[in-house]
Amino acid sequence: MDNLEFDNVQQHWDNFITAAVAWAPKILIGLISALLIYLIGSWLIKITKRIAEKAFQRRKMDISLQRFLLNLIHWTLHILLFIVVVSQLGVQTSAFVAMIGAAGLAIGLALQGSLANFAGGILILLLKPFKVGDYISSDTGVSGTVEEIDIFNTKLTTPQNQLVVVPNGPMSNSSITNYTQLGTRRTWFDIRVPYNTNLKQAQQVLLGVAESNVLAFKEPAPQVVVTDLGDSAVNLSVRVTTSNEHFWTMNEQLLIDCKTALDNAGIDIAVPKRDIYIRNESSGQ
Secondary structure (H helix, E strand, O other), X not given: OHHHHHHHHHHHHHHHHHHHHHHHHHHHHHHHHXXXXXXXXXXXXXXXXXXXXXXXXXXXXXXXXXXXXXXXXXXXXXXXXXHHHHHHOOOOOHHHHHHHHHHHHHHHHHOHHXXXXXXXXXXXXXXXXXXXXXXXXXXXXXXXXXXXXXXXXXXXXXXXXXXXXXXXXXXXXXXXEEOOOOOEEEOOEEEEEOOOOOHHXXXXXXXXXXXXXXXXXXXXXXXXXXXXXXOOOEEEEEEOEEEHHHHHHHHHHHHHHHHHHHHHOOOOOOOOOOOOOOOOOOOOO
16 A cells, blocks of 8 residues: 555656656746846837937927836836736736736726826927916916926916916816917006097107117017097007016006106096986975
């Protein structure tokens, strides 16, 4: 009985040794080929990232978008390399692909809002409706100077020195007014004068102030035009162009100088007024 059991064990051991000897070259070749594929693949990934980085720099792509695309290339290529290496070792890769797909679907459902902001950030960085340093306003009611454009959010500094963080999803889908992208800005404020004012004289006074401002551009030429015959006053619109960096300074100078010039010319600035008539029913008036 003992001899029979020993013979069975010996037979199983011999079969194992025979199978191991038969499979050893295949396993060794698989390990060596997997190692070579990993080393060559890692080297190719580095080369690809270096080429992509130089291409992004030549196109002067936004630094935030560069980092995102380089990280995307890095992880995508490494996942593909991992799948190729394990398949070389004889592991079935269909399970990995199914697992990655399921994980992607779960993440997509859980992060719908974040993905919308992510897509909006990509559109903003690619289409460049504005850049860092631009003063913008959107129909979402937000306005300010762009401080930073991230993948998910855009950070603005308001004139009151408040930091506003705006999700890129709504920002990319809203109408945006970029005040500084063209390099110049134009004032567009109204001054109201009474109806008994000599409009030609008022125009000449205000136009003289605009043309004498040292920050005002000669082209396009300053303008003072009548825009509206209001309920109690006539509106004169003062329009003067200057560079972005001098806009607020020039705008303040014009407001002060226009007020002073009108005072010196004896021209009043109209204020809203309303005449009230009281009727006395008892007296019949």
